[in-house]
Amino acid sequence: MTLLVHDVTLTYPDGDTRLTALDAVRLEVPAGTLAAVVGPSGSGKSSLLAVAATLVTPDSGRVLVAGRDVSLLSAAGKARLRREEIGIVFQQPNLLPSLTAAEQLQVMAHLCGRPARQARSRARELLAAVGLADKADKRPHQLSGGQRQRVNIARALMNEPAVLLVDEPTSALDHERGAAVLDLLVTLTRERSTATVLVTHDHAHLERMDRTAMMRDGRLTCAADGPPAR
Numbered sequence: 442m443t444l445l446v447h448d449v450t451l452t453y454p455d456g457d458t459r460l461t462a463l464d465a466v467r468l469e470v471p472a473g474t475l476a477a478v479v480g481p482s483g484s485g486k487s488s489l490l491a492v493a494a495t496l497v498t499p500d501s502g503r504v505l506v507a508g509r510d511v512s513l514l515s516a517a518g519k520a521r522l523r524r525e526e527i528g529i530v531f532q533q534p535n536l537l538p539s540l541t542a543a544e545q546l547q548v549m550a551h552l553c554g555r556p557a558r559q560a561r562s563r564a565r566e567l568l569a570a571v572g573l574a575d576k577a578d579k580r581p582h583q584l585s586g587g588q589r590q591r592v593n594i595a596r597a598l599m600n601e602p603a604v605l606l607v608d609e610p611t612s613a614l615d616h617e618r619g620a621a622v623l624d625l626l627v628t629l630t631r632e633r634s635t636a637t638v639l640v641t642h643d644h645a646h647l648e649r650m651d652r653t654a655m656m657r658d659g660r661l662t663c664a665a666d667g668p669p670a671r
């Protein structure tokens with residue numbers, strides 16, 4: 442199992458008590474499959490991604506990424522695991538304004554100490570995979586919102602992550618562009634064999650997903666209208 446979230450509980454301080462953001466959440470995502478997590482705002486979706494991304498340590502439970510038990514890693518070990526095995530796509534692309542699309546990707550390889558030449562060719566290949574072969578030399582202001590989100594996705598794949606975590610990627614896009622981005626995520630998950638978790642509050646397009654789970658008040662359950670979250 443490439444991503445395993447096992448009985449994870451996460452609380453935040455909330456006045457005199459604690460707020461339970463994740464309540465014994467269990468999620469297994471094999472390589473090459475995409476699990477969608479849907480649920481209303483405030484239900485715990487981003488908290489789940491933060492835990493899976495090793496950015497937040499849960500109160501209890503275990504997270505395994507590419508076979509590594511995150512609780513056994515030092516801070517430096519987690520940072521390394523994130524660089525090498527985890528791709529994260531946030532809602533807002535957060536691209537660097539002065540860099541071209543290709544350079545946004547090459548920075549990632551540079552952070553991992555990979556050779557620049559190899560990074561250049563991989564950046565071009567990934568931009569082609571997300572349908573932006575002809576935009577490699579454009580800067581963010583020369584791209585549409587949908588194109589920027591595609592650069593964001595390509596950037597997350599730059600270091601060949603085993604796990605791809607995607608938080609509400611379509612919230613700033615119209616229906617049609619949102620559907621195209623979701624199709625792209627499904628295709629990339631298959632082609633690149635990532636264990637992908639896609640979080641959304643949007644119930645549209647869920648038929649494109651391998652599995653759908655519902656988040657409500659920190660509890661993750663199988664969606665009634667989709668295949669079960671194993």
Ligand code: ADP
Nearest residue numbers: 453454462480481482483484485486487488489
């Ligand atoms: P979603 O992504 O589904 O909107 P979140 O995971 O962001 O939900 O939030 C789940 C709950 O945890 C919410 O009640 C939110 O207010 C609370 N929460 C999220 N992050 C923090 C934090 N850093 N400190 C305290 N409470 C938080």
Ligand code: MG
Nearest residue numbers: 486487488608
């Ligand atoms: Mg959120």
